[in-house]
Amino acid sequence: MNLFQRYVGSGMARRLRKRVLPNIGILLRTWQVRRCRCCQRTSLHLQFGIDEEYSKCLRCTANLRYELQAEYLRDNFRPEMLDILELDPNSCLRPILEKGRSYRRTYFRPGHKPGTMRPDGSVMEDITALTLPDRSLDLIVSSDVLEHVPDAAAAFRESFRVLRPGGAHVFTVPFEPRTIRRAVIEDGALRHLAEPEYHADPLDPRGILAFWHFGPDLQEQFGDSGLVFTLVKGPEGKRRSVVWEARRLT
Ligand SMILES: [Zn+2]
Structure with missing residues (x-):
């Protein structure tokens, strides 16, 4: 050759x-x-x-939604005072978040044991069943992850459980006109409730299924988790990028 x-x-x-x-x-x-x-x-x-x-x-790989999220985090949080969980092993937000008092980067793979650490230092975690104690975090960060979680309500309940009062889950999801569940897993089998929609996934050329469209109505849809949902940035740009904050008040 x-x-x-x-x-x-x-x-x-x-x-x-x-x-x-x-x-x-x-x-x-x-x-x-x-x-x-x-x-x-x-x-x-x-x-x-x-x-x-x-x-x-080309320096940090951020696109607009990451830029909005970075700006919000920088303007509203002091990472060095916070225990932080990011649902990504290596995002462009890492230089901001790794200043945290503690900073746990996570990955998700079905079948991997929760709590397992990879050689790159990231830890396997399922956002619907974290290995962390109650009230142990101040900040959870996720970027276009939650629309791929089959049980989003469980993800928000779990966020509430591990956050301390005053803590927040700051996240981006594609901004849709209203919240719709697009697919469900029942008895271990996937059932589509709407036309399957796949988003680009760096780990899978086939893409990753969106189980949800999330609209402006997150408070009505998921407020019973105990979290208070606020749209804190956007919509901005052609893709109408937004940043949400779901805060545990008490
Ligand atoms: Zn940059």
């Missing part, structure tokens, strides 16, 4: 062929040099697809 063949077969060349070349027109129309609201550095922002979701800061 010569050097050219090796290059063409490499992951970088595949990404170039599949993601960059077909989107070169979008890339040229949408590129920006500006201050990133996540890493706070001046950087090049490139969009690798028609959807704003694929617009990235």
Whole structure:
């Protein structure tokens, strides 16, 4: 195999062929040099697809929803005073959150034992059944995760359980006109209640199923978890990105 063949077969060349070349027109129309609201550095922002979701800061990889979330977290929390859980092993929010008094990064894989630590230091956790004690956290952060959790009500009840009074779960989810359950797992079997919708997943080329659409009505839908839901940022941008805060008051 010569050097050219090796290059063409490499992951970088595949990404170039599949993601960059077909989107070169979008890339040229949408590129920006500006201050990133996540890493706070001046950087090049490139969009690798028609959807704003694929617009990235080349320094920290944040897209608009991450920028909004980073800005909200920075303006409203002092991480060094807080015990923090992030439902992501390695997000672009990590430089902000790892300043926490404690900072637990998590991943989720069905079949993995909860509490197992991977070599990268992240811990297997299921947001509907965390291995953490009651009232042990001040801040939970998740970014476009909760719409993929089959039992979202259980995720919010569990957030309430592990948060201390005054603590909050700050999250992003795609902003839809109203809350709809799109799929359910019954007796271990998946049943679709609406046209299946898959979102891009870095770990699975087939994508990840959205069990939920979340609208502006989260307080009515999930307020019985004990959390108080507030839309704290957005909608902003073509994708109408938003940030939610679900706070435990007492
Ligand atoms: Zn950035």
